[in-house]
Amino acid sequence: MSYQPILDKIKAYDTIIIHRHTKPDFDAIGSQVGLKEILQENFNDKTIYVVGDQNRFDKDNDMQEIEDNAFVGALSIIVDVAVSHMVSDERYLTAAEAIVIDHHTNDSTITNASLVISDASFSSAAELIATIALDLNLVINERAASFLYAGMVTDTGRFQWLKNPKHTFMIASILTGLGAKTTELYDFLYVESLEQKMMKIDFQSRFVFEDGIAYLKNDQSVFDKYNVDVFTVSRGMVNLASGIEEIKIWLNFTYDKERDVILGEFRSRGIKIVDIAKKFGGGGHEQACGASLKTWEEVDQMITEFKALAKGEKI
Secondary structure (H helix, E strand, O other): OOOHHHHHHHHHOOEEEEEOEOOOOHHHHHHHHHHHHHHHHHOOOOEEEEOOOOOOOOOOOOOOOOOHHHHOOOEEEEEOOOOHHHEOOHHHHHOOEEEEEEOOOOOOOOOOEEEEEEOOOOOOHHHHHHHHHHHOOOOOOHHHHHHHHHHHHHHOOOOOOOOOHHHHHHHHHHHHHOOOOHHHHHHHHHOOOHHHHHHHHHHHHOOEEEOOEEEEEEOOHHHHHOOOOHHHHHHHHHHHHOOOOOOOEEEEEEEEOOOOEEEEEEEEOOOOOHHHHHHOOOEEOOOEEEEEEOOHHHHHHHHHHHHHHHOOOOO
């Protein structure tokens, strides 16, 4: 695949605004900030912004508040998402043009995208961004390397879930050679307080294990008990049920009061589960995906379908 059209678009604009999905994980932040660093390093005459909602993964407070008029005549680049309702900061619709760079299996619904680079053979958006930069002979500075490496580490579960291991490790090696701060990253991600550790033990103890799957339901009461955000519970707790020999599918359902939806996070080992996620309006990767559900009855219906899948039944 030729990435030259991306470079041509970038060269054509003085202002570039980089977006990603709402409630970002570190692949979203890593690919977004990593791309900003690359563009600033190679095109210092351009004005480049990163926008979107914030959480702990925006660890350096990179997200920027910009005026509406900044989008006039600008190029919006949307990374790690191709579904319009999931893009953080919908003002990309007012930009002169948009580019999508994604690695999920969903088709793009970004209506003003003139160029869509969607390649599900990559394990993370960060790996795709790094590959594009290297292919185009763009300089990747130390900070860009650190953020891109962070995106790769987290979206692969510390290099457990890989589409093309040879390529992924090659890119990881290049980024570490360019100065990616690995120890600092692992400390940020995995060193936690005793209080946080005890909270995880509580969540882990509430998982239900039956019929070959594990699932956890989190209603508003968990947020009354713990001072945490929705992402910490939904994305942060799902893998507490991973690595169990008898459990091939594990699910986490969390009520999001702000949006009045139930966020579903789904993971598996050796079983393609994304089709069920898509059936309920979601998507993602074959063995790591999600969906937003309206009711707990819908949650129960989904659990039933995952149980059938775990048993090898046709859905």
